[in-house]
Amino acid sequence: MSATLEKARDTVADLVKLDILSATTPAFDNDITRKQIARTFISDTITVPTKEMYAYATLSSLGDDVYHEPTTLELEAHIAKITGKEAGLFMPSGTASNQIALRSHLKQPPYAVLCDHRAHIYKYEAGGAGFHSGAAVTPLIPKNGHHITLDEVKAGMIYGPDVHFAPTEVVALENTLNGTIFPQEEVIAISNFVHSKGVKMHLDGARIWHVAAETGTSLEELSRPFDSVSLCFSKGLGAPIGSCLVGTREFISRARRLRKLFGGGMRQTGILAGSAAYALTQNFPLLPRVHALTRKLEKGLEEIGVGITSRAETCMVFYDAYSIGTDYDEIAERASKLSDPLHLGGSRLVVHIQTSEQAVDDFLALIAEIAKEKKDAGFVKPTTQANGLVRDVYVRRSN
Numbered sequence: 250m251s252a253t254l255e256k257a258r259d260t261v262a263d264l265v266k267l268d269i270l271s272a273t274t275p276a277f278d279n280d281i282t283r284k285q286i287a288r289t290f291i292s293d294t295i296t297v298p299t300k301e302m303y304a305y306a307t308l309s310s311l312g313d314d315v316y317h318e319p320t321t322l323e324l325e326a327h328i329a330k331i332t333g334k335e336a337g338l339f340m341p342s343g344t345a346s347n348q349i350a351l352r353s354h355l356k357q358p359p360y361a362v363l364c365d366h367r368a369h370i371y372k373y374e375a376g377g378a379g380f381h382s383g384a385a386v387t388p389l390i391p392k393n394g395h396h397i398t399l400d401e402v403k404a405g406m407i408y409g410p411d412v413h414f415a416p417t418e419v420v421a422l423e424n425t426l427n428g429t430i431f432p433q434e435e436v437i438a439i440s441n442f443v444h445s446k447g448v449k450m451h452l453d454g455a456r457i458w459h460v461a462a463e464t465g466t467s468l469e470e471l472s473r474p475f476d477s478v479s480l481c482f483s484k485g486l487g488a489p490i491g492s493c494l495v496g497t498r499e500f501i502s503r504a505r506r507l508r509k510l511f512g513g514g515m516r517q518t519g520i521l522a523g524s525a526a527y528a529l530t531q532n533f534p535l536l537p538r539v540h541a542l543t544r545k546l547e548k549g550l551e552e553i554g555v556g557i558t559s560r561a562e563t564c565m566v567f568y569d570a571y572s573i574g575t576d577y578d579e580i581a582e583r584a585s586k587l588s589d590p591l592h593l594g595g596s597r598l599v600v601h602i603q604t605s606e607q608a609v610d611d612f613l614a615l616i617a618e619i620a621k622e623k624k625d626a627g628f629v630k631p632t633t634q635a636n637g638l639v640r641d642v643y644v645r646r647s648n
């Protein structure tokens with residue numbers, strides 16, 4: 250090699266290299282991040298791997314998943330087994346899992362997917378059903394405000410010879426949805442009807458773990474009414490990345506090809522499968538404590554007089570800031586200024602395996618303080634209107 254070429258290569262290597270640890274430490278101190286996570290109510294997707302999870306995961310096999318990676322295959326087989334399905338497929342995200350499931354079920358347009366209007370698959374996946382599958386979506390608004398019912402599915406499903414409509418080919422349910430548990434008898438009734446029409450059932454079970462942990466119902470029983478189920482490891486279970494799609498062998502082999510087509514064929518996924526397995530073993534048993542902490546949060550809010558808009562059935566509770574005369578921006582702003590700050594979104598409070606009890610106590614103390622201030626300033630809690638809404642009508646005394 251000429252000296253000139255050697256020098257040129259050294260220069261290129263100098264330009265390419267990056268000491269990322271020096272560049273990001275201490276600005277991104279993980280101990281600080283872990284403390285922040287313990288005080289963040291925004292989502293459970295922010296949960297982070299522990300040192301123990303990492304240590305376990307690094308022992309995983311080093312295969313290439315496009316050519317079938319041993320640890321990942323083991324994880325897929327395990328999830329298929331516990332959900333009572335023939336096969337499983339590791340996915341990079343819950344969105345990929347849901348969208349590839351739809352694409353795998355739906356073969357020849359026109360067709361429609363029916364779901365709850367709040368469903369992730371419809372509302373938060375960037376219009377993926379239309380983009381990836383060319384599917385129309387029929388979003389249903391449940392009258393009971395909690396879950397769609399068999400009667401609503403019957404009324405909302407499109408079948409029959411009228412050529413104006415795209416026939417329903419998949420009914421997609423979500424469990425939990427906003428942290429609430431879909432009554433299993435209603436799921437079964439919907440499934441029996443939907444299947445009698447030759448239509449497929451998909452479950453977005455990103456947080457189905459919470460239903461199993463809370464009710465003691467097996468994943469097999471919860472999954473039985475569905476042709477496909479997507480389960481996430483990276484939310485309540487606290488793994489860094491990944492979901493698993495399960496279904497029949499034929500469905501999963503189609504999904505495997507579509508995963509490649511969508512650019513989701515990953516390589517050394519062993520470390521991710523190892524993290525997921527660690528989460529199943531070590532973190533799943535922590536969920537009942539999470540749910541108890543969420544109920545404590547709800548009870549504390551109610552004792553202060555805060556309206557609850559969606560109850561704490563698992564790891565989420567939704568509250569009405571207007572019911573004590575404030576708004577979410579004010580609460581978030583005040584929370585961020587505490588000596589030990591709390592991190593909040595809007596009306597949704599999410600509790601997770603890394604939430605500290607202190608964070609819950611501090612949040613309730615802050616809410617109690619704000620409620621008292623508003624009351625002292627003359628805020629009178631409005632009576633609920635006939636339509637159930639309170640937020641636009643709050644009243645202030647003039648003193």
Ligand SMILES: Cc1ncc(COP(=O)(O)O)c(C=O)c1O
Pocket residue numbers: 294341342343344345347369370423453455456481483484
């Ligand atoms: C119910 C539900 N399904 C699917 C997803 C999508 O998961 P991901 O963010 O991994 O794409 C989410 C994300 O939070 C979710 O809450």
